[in-house]
Amino acid sequence: MSLDSKIPPGPLAQKWDKHRFDLKLVNPANKRKFDIIVVGSGLAGASAAASLAELGYKVRCFCFQDSPRRAHSIAAQGGINAAKNYANDGDSVYRLFYDTIKGGDFRAREANVYRLAQVSSNIIDQCVAQGVPFAREYGGLLTNRSFGGAQVSRTFYARGQTGQQLLLGAYQALSRQIGLGTVEMHPRTEMLDLVVIDGHAKGIVVRDLVSGEISSHAADAVVLATGGYSNVFFLSTNAKGCNVTATWRAWKKGALFANPCYTQIHPTCIPVSGEHQSKLTLMSESLRNDGRVWVPKRKEDCQKPPASIPEADRDYYLERKYPSFGNLAPRDISSRAAKETCDDGRGVGPGGRGVYLDFADAIKRLGESMIRDRYGNLFDIYEKITNENAYKVPMRIYPAVHYSMGGTWVDYNLMSTLPGLFVIGEANFSDHGANRLGASALMQGLADGYFVLPYTIGDYFVSAKQAKPSANHPEFKKAEENIRQFAARLLSVKGRRTATSFHRELGKLLWEKCGMARNEAGLTEALKRIPELREEFWKNVAVTGGNGELNQALEYAGRVADFMEFAELLCLDALHRRESCGGHFREEFQTAEGEAKRDDENFAYVAAWEYQGAGKAPVMRKEPLVYEEAHMSTRSYK
Amino acid sequence: MNLTLKVWRQKNPRAAGGFETYEAKGVTPEMSFLEMLDVVNEELIAGGRDPIAFDSDCREGICGMCSLVINGIPHGGQPGTTTCELHLRHFHDGQTITVEPWRAKAFPVVRDLITNRSAFDRIIQAGGFVSVNTGGTPDGNAIPVPKTTADRAMDAAACIGCGACVAVCKNASAMLFVAAKVSHLNLLPQGKAEKDRRALNMVKQMDHEGFGNCTVTGSCEAVCPKEISLSFIAKMNRDYGVATLKGQ
Ligand SMILES: Cc1cc2nc3c(=O)[nH]c(=O)nc-3n(C[C@H](O)[C@H](O)[C@H](O)COP(=O)(O)OP(=O)(O)OC[C@H]3O[C@@H](n4cnc5c(N)ncnc54)[C@H](O)[C@@H]3O)c2cc1C
Ligand code: FES
Numbered sequence: 001m002s003l004d005s006k007i008p009p010g011p012l013a014q015k016w017d018k019h020r021f022d023l024k025l026v027n028p029a030n031k032r033k034f035d036i037i038v039v040g041s042g043l044a045g046a047s048a049a050a051s052l053a054e055l056g057y058k059v060r061c062f063c064f065q066d067s068p069r070r071a072h073s074i075a076a077q078g079g080i081n082a083a084k085n086y087a088n089d090g091d092s093v094y095r096l097f098y099d100t101i102k103g104g105d106f107r108a109r110e111a112n113v114y115r116l117a118q119v120s121s122n123i124i125d126q127c128v129a130q131g132v133p134f135a136r137e138y139g140g141l142l143t144n145r146s147f148g149g150a151q152v153s154r155t156f157y158a159r160g161q162t163g164q165q166l167l168l169g170a171y172q173a174l175s176r177q178i179g180l181g182t183v184e185m186h187p188r189t190e191m192l193d194l195v196v197i198d199g200h201a202k203g204i205v206v207r208d209l210v211s212g213e214i215s216s217h218a219a220d221a222v223v224l225a226t227g228g229y230s231n232v233f234f235l236s237t238n239a240k241g242c243n244v245t246a247t248w249r250a251w252k253k254g255a256l257f258a259n260p261c262y263t264q265i266h267p268t269c270i271p272v273s274g275e276h277q278s279k280l281t282l283m284s285e286s287l288r289n290d291g292r293v294w295v296p297k298r299k300e301d302c303q304k305p306p307a308s309i310p311e312a313d314r315d316y317y318l319e320r321k322y323p324s325f326g327n328l329a330p331r332d333i334s335s336r337a338a339k340e341t342c343d344d345g346r347g348v349g350p351g352g353r354g355v356y357l358d359f360a361d362a363i364k365r366l367g368e369s370m371i372r373d374r375y376g377n378l379f380d381i382y383e384k385i386t387n388e389n390a391y392k393v394p395m396r397i398y399p400a401v402h403y404s405m406g407g408t409w410v411d412y413n414l415m416s417t418l419p420g421l422f423v424i425g426e427a428n429f430s431d432h433g434a435n436r437l438g439a440s441a442l443m444q445g446l447a448d449g450y451f452v453l454p455y456t457i458g459d460y461f462v463s464a465k466q467a468k469p470s471a472n473h474p475e476f477k478k479a480e481e482n483i484r485q486f487a488a489r490l491l492s493v494k495g496r497r498t499a500t501s502f503h504r505e506l507g508k509l510l511w512e513k514c515g516m517a518r519n520e521a522g523l524t525e526a527l528k529r530i531p532e533l534r535e536e537f538w539k540n541v542a543v544t545g546g547n548g549e550l551n552q553a554l555e556y557a558g559r560v561a562d563f564m565e566f567a568e569l570l571c572l573d574a575l576h577r578r579e580s581c582g583g584h585f586r587e588e589f590q591t592a593e594g595e596a597k598r599d600d601e602n603f604a605y606v607a608a609w610e611y612q613g614a615g616k617a618p619v620m621r622k623e624p625l626v627y628e629e630a631h632m633s634t635r636s637y638k
Numbered sequence: 639m640n641l642t643l644k645v646w647r648q649k650n651p652r653a654a655g656g657f658e659t660y661e662a663k664g665v666t667p668e669m670s671f672l673e674m675l676d677v678v679n680e681e682l683i684a685g686g687r688d689p690i691a692f693d694s695d696c697r698e699g700i701c702g703m704c705s706l707v708i709n710g711i712p713h714g715g716q717p718g719t720t721t722c723e724l725h726l727r728h729f730h731d732g733q734t735i736t737v738e739p740w741r742a743k744a745f746p747v748v749r750d751l752i753t754n755r756s757a758f759d760r761i762i763q764a765g766g767f768v769s770v771n772t773g774g775t776p777d778g779n780a781i782p783v784p785k786t787t788a789d790r791a792m793d794a795a796a797c798i799g800c801g802a803c804v805a806v807c808k809n810a811s812a813m814l815f816v817a818a819k820v821s822h823l824n825l826l827p828q829g830k831a832e833k834d835r836r837a838l839n840m841v842k843q844m845d846h847e848g849f850g851n852c853t854v855t856g857s858c859e860a861v862c863p864k865e866i867s868l869s870f871i872a873k874m875n876r877d878y879g880v881a882t883l884k885g886q
Binding site for chain 2: 084173178499
């Protein structure tokens with residue numbers, strides 16, 4: 001299989017305009033003849049489902065939460081980027097494009113990123129019109145803050161609840177369509193398989209999470225907006241329910257999976273407090289606008305109260321190492337720097353796995369009430385979890401798994417290698433290369449859903465000229481049967497070890513061998529251990545109850561089973577990529593100062609993995625990355 | 639620390655439910671309440687018994703999924719705190735804790751501690767939006783909004799739709815939830831065009847779903863994890879009154 005990215009010809013700045021003109025259109029009266037399934041109701045899914053329904057398509061939308069409003073996107077805190085240049089500080093579409101390409105360590109597709117920067121402005125307009133209460137100046141105009149990896153202020157926000165407000169905007173647009181009868185919503189329903197007929201995606205098989213009923217849904221196109229896979233690490237900042245099942249099962253049906261090793265570790269999370277920990281909590285990157293990161297210069301000082309350590313004995317290591325970006329150095333770099341200081345024995349807090357994020361200077365400069373206004377809810381969350389008042393003592397933070405840049409491979413039209421299967425939002429691999437900049441995921445999810453997919457999907461309908469599928473097709477029955485057997489198999493093991501315990505062990509293994517720093521020996525070891533763990537899982541997992549009822553143990557065990565397989569692909573990809581780039585840091589490939597050493601000669605490509613059948617090694621396909629506009633420089637934030 | 643839990647178990651909406659007792663042994667004050675339930679469930683599953691079904695997802699107080707009545711109080715009674723943000727340091731060793739689902743006619747129990755809150759979604763579908771399609775919207779700065787108005791709209795928009803307001807209310811009224819959404823949108827210039835319709839349609843749907851009447855006892859505000867102010871109910875009543883008058 002060769003990968004055709006379908007990047008339109010012509011100058012970068014004109015590609016999207018030209019492409020929109022070239023895309024075939026479905027006439028308005030014909031749109032209602034097309035059924036579209038959207039799996040996921042986060043920013044990507046809700047915005048897509050609403051927009052497609054507004055255009056006249058018949059949409060069915062699925063999510064596993066009890067309401068579309070509760071998708072993981074709701075938890076995004078800090079903000080959303082857009083090249084509005086409202087701050088008059090030199091921003092432009094080109095600068096946002098360039099920052100994103102550079103931030104992604106030159107491993108993203110240029111044409112997609114440029115388009116993302118182009119539509120970013122429309123997103124803000126759209127959200128404002130929906131009533132998203134973005135932060136404003138006294139004059140009534142929108143205000144901005146700065147985020148990592150950028151030297152301009154282009155991040156729009158709604159207190160510390162930007163994701164919530166953007167998602168509610170999209171949810172409300174979706175609700176309006178549900179009310180109008182143009183979208184049929186299926187909450188508490190989990191997609192468990194993709195159905196492919198004659199090489200085209202034709203529908204899905206789902207399990208009703210309340211009744212346990214398995215059913216088939218046919219459509220002219222399927223859109224996956226199912227989010228990221230960070231929870232393969234067990235502990236991450238993602239919501240508990242986030243999983244890889246939808247894209248993983250699509251992978252097994254032929255949709256290539258790209259760059260699984262590109263995972264983002266966020267530098268500012270609340271440190272782990274013990275074995276019982278069920279998830280980690282992010283402290284938004286926006287805090288680094290005003291907080292200063294430091295550790296004591298001397299190991300002996302690490303257990304002393306922070307206030308007792310004089311300025312001269314503190315190491316503001318980000319400001320020292322990266323003077324021009326300082327505390328706003330990008331995530332991958334800041335995370336690694338935190339790990340290095342802790343590995344060096346200068347970490348603070350229990351177990352020495354933490355660094356300070358200190359607001360004392362900002363409070364002195366701006367006053368406590370200003371800081372409260374900007375970050376009040378984050379300080380509250382911090383206090384609830386740690387029982388510490390960060391207005392008085394510095395926060396303790398440590399990196400945690402946060403986001404997955406890898407995902408289902410898609411072309412410029414956001415279509416996967418399976419015709420009729422589109423993948424949007426965090427679930428695809430598209431725009432962030434090897435590292436995502438802060439406030440860019442919300443931008444990408446909404447760009448895909450509001451402004452890209454609604455154009456490109458019509459072209460597929462017109463060009464593919466497919467017959468109307470039926471849920472009675474034998475392929476659907478076969479998929480349903482497979483799902484029933486899968487559940488029966490899980491229930492029949494009747495082992496002694498819970499799915500959580502397996503998941504925790506898998507996560508620990510990945511965190512150690514394929515986390516912030518990776519090397520050949522560690523990855524080889526993980527690749528040996530994962531199949532063993534998987535074998536044990538299928539021999540000894542304990543899953544209670546039955547299939548025909550609400551059964552959280554069963555739901556979860558199914559997701560863990562997929563993580564057990566997916567983890568292997570993640571490590572395989574990490575092992576094959578013998579270079580360091582963005583979130584993928586291979587210890588063998590670093591400069592004398594410990595910075596990532598990219599190998600453009602040999603690795604300037606997207607690695608897209610193709611399933612070959614159970615028990616067979618997947619095959620890697622390459623999409624070469626060609627930069628017409630951006631110069632592949634060494635990424636420096638010094 | 640060790641805790642004794644009296645937990646509501648109910649197999650499905652039709653089954654009769656009842657309390658069962660569980661011991662949570664060797665838990666620690668840093669643990670969250672839900673992590674403690676995780677520990678109990680781990681033991682149940684390993685022993686081949688059905689775990690306690692409960693909803694949660696974000697576990698950081700923003701998705702509105704978690705929904706437990708703890709010792710008679712929705713979300714457990716810590717100010718501005720959801721169930722998932724509640725930590726065991728607020729309990730003491732040896733304590734007995736009752737854990738129940740939201741109780742309201744409009745929120746039927748699905749299983750154990752899980753309820754069906756889809757009535758909230760239908761209220762939003764009835765009018766909790768601004769009717770704009772994707773595309774063709776004016777520049778974000780073309781609609782100035784005074785900071786105080788934007789801030790107040792944000793105060794209302796902070797609602798996470800968990801339903802604690804309904805669960806605590808002796809009438810099972812959804813007024814705080816509905817008022818928060820009506821106020822968020824009606825306060826903003828973008829929402830003005832549909833101000834009247836929104837108030838009328840959302841209130842109509844609320845009544846239709848079987849929520850009770852509001853007698854302004856204020857218990858909803860007290861348990862609201864986002865501390866949504868009762869004053870929004872007054873605002874909605876005004877908007878509703880105006881809309882009704884106009885309609886006549
Ligand atoms: C704590 C936190 C803070 C963040 N802050 C920011 C920020 O400030 N700025 C920024 O740009 N980004 C931020 N991010 C990243 C950003 O929030 C996510 O990348 C983004 O919201 C993902 O949106 P999505 O629509 O792709 O997926 P999600 O929001 O994850 O939605 C996935 C949807 O798919 C459904 N689903 C999944 N699998 C199935 C299945 N098998 N069957 C049925 N339904 C399924 C789910 O129910 C859900 O509706 C943050 C992330 C975290 C964790
Ligand atoms: S689990 Fe999301 S608010 Fe509690």
